[in-house]
Amino acid sequence: MLDTFIRVRTWNFIVLDDAGGVYPRIDHSPWNGCTLADFVMPFFLFIVGVAIALALKRIPKIKYAVRKIILRTLKLLFWGIILQ
Numbered sequence: 001m002l003d004t005f006i007r008v009r010t011w012n013f014i015v016l017d018d019a020g021g022v023y024p025r026i027d028h029s030p031w032n033g034c035t036l037a038d039f040v041m042p043f044f045l046f047i048v049g050v051a052i053a054l055a056l057k058r059i060p061k062i063k064y065a066v067r068k069i070i071l072r073t074l075k076l077l078f079w080g081i082i083l084q
Contacts, residue, residue, distance in 0.1 A: 002047065002054075006047055009043050009044050009047060
């Protein structure tokens with residue numbers, strides 16, 4: 001179920017990024033309404049939270065896993081800032 005949800009949201013990222021200017025119904029809305037593009041990021045963050053919770057259930061040493069997650073996050077942020 002989670003994999004299907006991830007695939008649908010990924011498809012939404014691609015379609016809304018490319019077709020948002022052509023079809024106004026799926027473009028980002030100014031502050032006078034809500035469109036499909038406004039739901040993509042919250043759903044993606046929900047998926048990430050569920051995936052982390054499911055992954056941490058299987059790990060016996062939670063402190064080690066959390067330290068590893070934080071280190072990996074900092075590395076990704078560092079390279080993201082450098083490469084931008």
